[in-house]
Amino acid sequence: MSSTTNSPTHHTSTIGAIGAPSRRNTELALLVFAVVIPVFAYANVGLAINDEVPAGLLSYGIGLGLLAGIGHLAVRKFAPYADPLLLPLATLLNGLGLVAIWRLDQSKLLQSLPTYITAAPRQLLYTALGIALFVVVLIFLKDHRVLQRYTYISMFVALVLLLLPLVPGLGADVFGAKIWIRVPGLGSVQPGEFAKIVLAVFFAGYLMVKRDALALASRRFMGLYLPRGRDLGPILVVWAMSILILIFETDLGTSLLFFGMFVIMLYVATERTSWIVFGLLMSAVGAVGVASFESHIQQRVDAWLDPMREYTLSQQGVWGHSEQAMQALWAFGSGGTLGTGWGQGHSELIRFAANSDFILATFGEELGLAGVMALLLLYALIVERGVRTALAARDPFGKLLAIGLSGAFALQVFVVAGGVMGLIPLTGMTMPFLAYGGSSVLANWALIGILMRISDTARRPAPAPAPNPDAEMTQVVRPS
Amino acid sequence: MSELTLTVMRLGFLAVLWLFVIVAVQVIRSDLFGTRVTQRGSRREAGRPQQAARQAAAPPQQRGQQGGGRQRRNAPTKLVVSEGTLTGTTVALQAQTITLGRAHDSTIVLDDDYASSRHARIYPDRDGQWIVEDLGSTNGTYLDRTRLTTPTPIPLGAPIRIGKTVIELRK
Numbered sequence: 001m002s003s004t005t006n007s008p009t010h011h012t013s014t015i016g017a018i019g020a021p022s023r024r025n026t027e028l029a030l031l032v033f034a035v036v037i038p039v040f041a042y043a044n045v046g047l048a049i050n051d052e053v054p055a056g057l058l059s060y061g062i063g064l065g066l067l068a069g070i071g072h073l074a075v076r077k078f079a080p081y082a083d084p085l086l087l088p089l090a091t092l093l094n095g096l097g098l099v100a101i102w103r104l105d106q107s108k109l110l111q112s113l114p115t116y117i118t119a120a121p122r123q124l125l126y127t128a129l130g131i132a133l134f135v136v137v138l139i140f141l142k143d144h145r146v147l148q149r150y151t152y153i154s155m156f157v158a159l160v161l162l163l164l165p166l167v168p169g170l171g172a173d174v175f176g177a178k179i180w181i182r183v184p185g186l187g188s189v190q191p192g193e194f195a196k197i198v199l200a201v202f203f204a205g206y207l208m209v210k211r212d213a214l215a216l217a218s219r220r221f222m223g224l225y226l227p228r229g230r231d232l233g234p235i236l237v238v239w240a241m242s243i244l245i246l247i248f249e250t251d252l253g254t255s256l257l258f259f260g261m262f263v264i265m266l267y268v269a270t271e272r273t274s275w276i277v278f279g280l281l282m283s284a285v286g287a288v289g290v291a292s293f294e295s296h297i298q299q300r301v302d303a304w305l306d307p308m309r310e311y312t313l314s315q316q317g318v319w320g321h322s323e324q325a326m327q328a329l330w331a332f333g334s335g336g337t338l339g340t341g342w343g344q345g346h347s348e349l350i351r352f353a354a355n356s357d358f359i360l361a362t363f364g365e366e367l368g369l370a371g372v373m374a375l376l377l378l379y380a381l382i383v384e385r386g387v388r389t390a391l392a393a394r395d396p397f398g399k400l401l402a403i404g405l406s407g408a409f410a411l412q413v414f415v416v417a418g419g420v421m422g423l424i425p426l427t428g429m430t431m432p433f434l435a436y437g438g439s440s441v442l443a444n445w446a447l448i449g450i451l452m453r454i455s456d457t458a459r460r461p462a463p464a465p466a467p468n469p470d471a472e473m474t475q476v477v478r479p480s
Numbered sequence: 481m482s483e484l485t486l487t488v489m490r491l492g493f494l495a496v497l498w499l500f501v502i503v504a505v506q507v508i509r510s511d512l513f514g515t516r517v518t519q520r521g522s523r524r525e526a527g528r529p530q531q532a533a534r535q536a537a538a539p540p541q542q543r544g545q546q547g548g549g550r551q552r553r554n555a556p557t558k559l560v561v562s563e564g565t566l567t568g569t570t571v572a573l574q575a576q577t578i579t580l581g582r583a584h585d586s587t588i589v590l591d592d593d594y595a596s597s598r599h600a601r602i603y604p605d606r607d608g609q610w611i612v613e614d615l616g617s618t619n620g621t622y623l624d625r626t627r628l629t630t631p632t633p634i635p636l637g638a639p640i641r642i643g644k645t646v647i648e649l650r651k
Binding site for chain 1: 491507593594643
């Protein structure tokens with residue numbers, strides 16, 4: 001064995017994969033940063049509106065810091081290798097949302113409205129509940145693959161959640177969209193926000209099993225792979241479901257979110273571009289078809305095509321028209337590049353839903369283009385970390401679940417931001433983390449929790465190799 | 481509150497917000513991780529005496545190359561792992577033998593159940609032509625589709641299969 005005798009004198013090196021460092025200290029540093037920024041904004045709002053540092057500054061800062069700290073400690077304990085960016089990014093967005101909601105609470109105009117409630121303390125409570133849910137997910141979801149067992153139960157649960165708002169007596173018609181249910185003693189809940197996560201679990205479990213049939217059993221036609229008829233079944237079912245949501249709940253956003261999420265996951269599972277083409281065609285056909293006879297959707301489309309006309313009609317007191325779409329555009333416009341500064345804009349003129357659906361308009365006016373771009377980048381970073389998690393995940397179910405959740409998150413941001421900015425018709429969805437709303441905050445913290453769990457599994461270093469491979473037997477290739 | 485203070489705070493806030501974004505992107509940048517190369521032989525070959533000893537111990541085919549240093553055209557400069565657990569790893573080809581196997585003292589330690597401890601070696605002959613030789617491995621070494629029985633010259637880009645690992649020489 002000549003190599004045995006001479007190899008020690010040769011230039012030898014071992015090449016192996018490095019495990020990612022856990023990076024918990026990076027997370028802590030970023031988290032401190034993510035708490036300081038909203039505190040700064042909070043002080044800024046107080047100084048601009050009341051000429052004094054707000055009295056609640058200390059308690060607000062400590063409250064947010066404490067919540068972030070609890071989240072961080074839970075991550076250290078239960079998911080030590082999880083992605084270091086997700087928690088700080090979510091905390092920052094949530095904190096900025098709290099500041100904006102508090103800032104709108106201060107407005108004299110909104111205080112005079114009959115619908116006024118002091119939203120900021122409630123939102124802080126929802127945030128606390130959200131982070132508690134995040135911690136619960138980390139503690140009890142030891143391995144995300146457990147969710148795979150509940151593939152078809154998830155489908156059932158998601159359907160129930162989506163149909164709940166239609167149940168008479170339970171559902172609540174809030175300004176045209178029936179996406180709410182009233183729970184006695186709890187207030188209103190938006191089940192669609194939770195259905196988003198449950199449905200991602202179902203799609204991931206289903207596609208993991210069916211991906212080969214969907215990807216390989218196809219005929220090639222004009223450069224596209226046409227799937228077999230029976231493989232088209234599930235996509236048709238999901239399409240029909242989203243159309244039904246559109247018709248009966250008149251909610252364009254939820255319908256778009258679910259169908260879009262399914263198409264994204266289908267594409268990732270099968271690597272077939274034809275699914276995207278089919279998906280776009282089907283959603284276009286569905287949306288146009290429904291919009292042509294559903295008056296609520298039609299009105300939204302009209303308001304999108306000509307917001308100024310809509311504004312004039314609503315000023316004349318014509319029932320069923322809303323001036324908000326135009327006002328949101330004016331808010332963005334008056335913000336300009338650098339914004340008016342915290343507390344110095346007039347986005348409270350949007351009145352109703354200023355702190356939920358239209359909260360991005362407040363940011364657009366007071367922080368300007370520069371601030372909104374930063375916010376969108378923060379969202380993009382969350383999505384990027386989700387996709388990175390999917391890339392790093394070792395099991396196909398985790399990959400699909402991570403891509404589904406981050407895809408749904410991205411679609412939601414696109415649908416809301418696009419609606420408020422007038423790129424697409426306005427829908428009744430909320431900006432994740434920024435907007436006021438308990439369901440949204442809770443569901444999105446749970447979503448971040450699941451992503452953290454998947455990334456913890458993905459980044460956890462592989463167990464150390466056996467001490468002496470020389471002693472191991474070489475496996476023999478058996479001719480098959 | 482004076483206009484100036486508010487302007488400073490407004491711009492300051494935007495700066496801080498963007499700083500956070502930039503820091504987050506930096507964290508992502510340093511998060512890119514790949515393979516680690518640990519030099520293990522470097523401590524031994526500290527001085528010239530060992531260098532001489534190494535040349536003496538090297539296989540006879542290697543000596544001619546040491547003096548000549550003649551670089552032929554189309555001579556491969558690196559060895560690339562194109563399949564298996566070490567995919568993407570490259571090793572620069574100097575005029576010295578590369579041993580492959582699961583043994584810890586191999587040049588390329590294969591984490592591959594189907595590779596033998598000392599599976600194969602790759603070395604340059606007198607003309608600088610790279611040769612692959614099977615070292616009596618269990619599952620054999622394949623150049624393209626043929627199992628090696630004698631030391632064989634390696635054409636540029638031809639796949640050498642060892643267990644589940646495939647390597648090739650490239651320019």
